[in-house]
Amino acid sequence: MEQPEEFGTNKKYNIVILTASHPYKVSGIVAFDxxxxxxxxxxxxxxxxxSRLEKKYENTITITGTLLGIYQRLKNRLKPKVQNxxxxxxxxxxxxxxEKKSTFKAKKILKKISFKxxxxxxxxxxxxLSTSDLHYLNKKTNAPILWYMMDMAPITGGCHYAWDCLGYTKECGHCPGIYSNNSKDKTNLNWLNKFDFIEKSNIIPIAASQWQFDQLKRSSLFINKPHYKIHLPINNDxxxxxxxxxxxxQLGLPQDKQxxxxxxxxxxxxRKGYKELIESLIILKNQISEEQIKDIHLIIAGRNNEKMIKDLPFSHTFLGFLNYSNLALAFQAANVFVCPSIEDSGPMMINQSIMCGTPVASFEMGVAIDLVHNGVTGHRAKLRDCNDLASGLKNILEMKTAEKERMSLNCIELSQKILQPNIIAEKFREILSKNTY
Structure with a gap:
């Protein structure tokens, strides 16, 4: 029997994306994408x-918090002035x-949206929102909650990055993030509260990389839930x-440099690996000739400070904080993007670089495990091994023109297989077709 048009993955789903971050800036832009x-x-x-938005955006609704929420945000903004x-x-x-203190009322969300x-x-x-708020939304609407992992927060009792701590595989407690030796500390209480609401709600976790997916599989909070992996959507325009x-x-960068x-x-x-980055660049400088040193130029997006200027071993240009269009240009202009993060659930810049056809040199963590393949799309060094990262950069920079073109094409081909928006959307639709009624 032929299925109606609204069946399964062809259905026009009504979806609400919930986010605390500004959906049009920095990493929060993943909501818009x-x-x-x-x-x-x-x-x-x-x-x-x-998030407080500076103007009205189409299809975007802002909600205000409770008095407690306003107080907690102010307290966080002022710390460490008002807390130890x-x-x-x-x-x-x-x-x-x-976890038990609600900073926003879930009821407000249902009043604000114009559809079921x-x-x-x-x-x-x-x-x-707390997991009790997510439970409320789920029960009031019968709509599943797809908890898309931007970091480790969904699977822990309090931290966003667990480092070497494996508390999230049990019931947390003894938390190094709060210097605790108590098995029944705040993170354990959070874990117990989250587990209770997750168990009785249709909350489905989604990892954005293999690194996260492996963490998710070890998570005790979602032990009884299905696990999925979908890469972050990136604006392919x-x-x-x-x-x-x-x-x-367009960016005023040298044409004759690597x-x-x-x-x-x-x-x-x-966790962003600044120390490891500088060490790797110094190692690279010590491994190449004076002529090669003059041929290398660093381009840097983001903060510019005196310490960084002092530490950088090559000529450089600070581009400042880039809008999305200029960020894409920076990737297109570069011979290689280096990501020195040592504890990161992404970062999204690796996805963006691969989509621009620019090879990546990184450590073995986050989404690099999915996207950075040695000699194919860049170089993935052993975690914290600065000699390995420097060697990878050197190999990429010393490639012949034909080899560089091949590596760039490999990046483009990989992005077309797994990172394009239509592929991401189809994966979400598959999950929804199994979990909505």
Whole structure:
């Protein structure tokens, strides 16, 4: 019997994307890219955000928090002035440590949207909704909650990055993020609360990389739930192969240099690998000739500070904070993108680089495991092994023109197989066809 048009993956799903981050800026833009991706596949999607937006955006709804939520956001913005910073290890990102305190009312969300949702997709949870709120939304609408992992927050009792801690595979407790030796500490209480609501709700976890998927499989919170993996959606109207010479011209970059591109972050943010990046670049400099040193130029997006300027061993250009269009140009202009992160669930810049046809040199973590293949799409070094990362950069830069072109084509071919928006949308539709009624 022939199925009606609305059956399964052809259905026009009504979807609400929930996010605490600004859906049009920095990493939070994944919400916008996901909305575009799903809308193009025939869905009807709205974004609901707790972030204060500077203007009105189409299909985007802002909700205000409770008095408690406003207080917690202010407290977080002012820390460590109003709390003892020694109670938290900032490397674990213990944002929103109290699971039982609601900072937003889920009822407000249902009042704000103009349709009955078939599904919710939950992204950045910082100081936003608790699992009890997700349970409420699920039970009131019968719509599944697809909890899309932007980091480890969905699967832990409080941290966003667990590092070597395996508490999330049990019931948390003894949390290094709060310097705890207590098995019944706040993270354990959070775990118990989250587990209770996850068990009695249709909450489905989705990892954005193999790295996350392996963490998800070990997660005790979602032990009784199906596990899925879908790569982050990327705007393919912007992040696509381009003319290297034209991109360099538009950004005012040298035409006759080998360009290494990276994103600059705070030198204090250990997980982003600033120390490892500088060490790798110094090793690279010591391995090549004076002529090669002069041939290398660094291009840097993001922060510019005195320490970074002092540390950089090659000539360089700071591009500042780039809008999306110029970020795509920077990838197109570069010979290689280097990602030195040592604890990261992404980063999304690896996806963007591959989609632009630009090889990546990175450590073995995050989405690099999915996208960075040695000698094919770049070089994936052993975690924290700066000699290995320097060697990978050297090999890519010393490739002959034909080899570089082949590697770029490999990146493009890989992106067309697994990163294009239509592929991402189809994977979401497959999950929805199995979990909506």
């Amino acid at each position: 996901l909305m575009q991706c799903l809308n193009q596949s025939g869905c009807n999607v709205k974004i609901v955000t707790s 910073e020694h109670l938290f290890d900032s490397n674990y990102y213990m944002d929103g440590i109290d 949702p078939d599904a919710f997709i939950y992204l950045f949870p910082q100081f936003f 912007l992040f696509k192969p381009g003319n290297k010479s034209e991109a360099r011209n 360009l290494i591109f990276f994103g600059a972050v705070s030198v204090k943010e250990i």
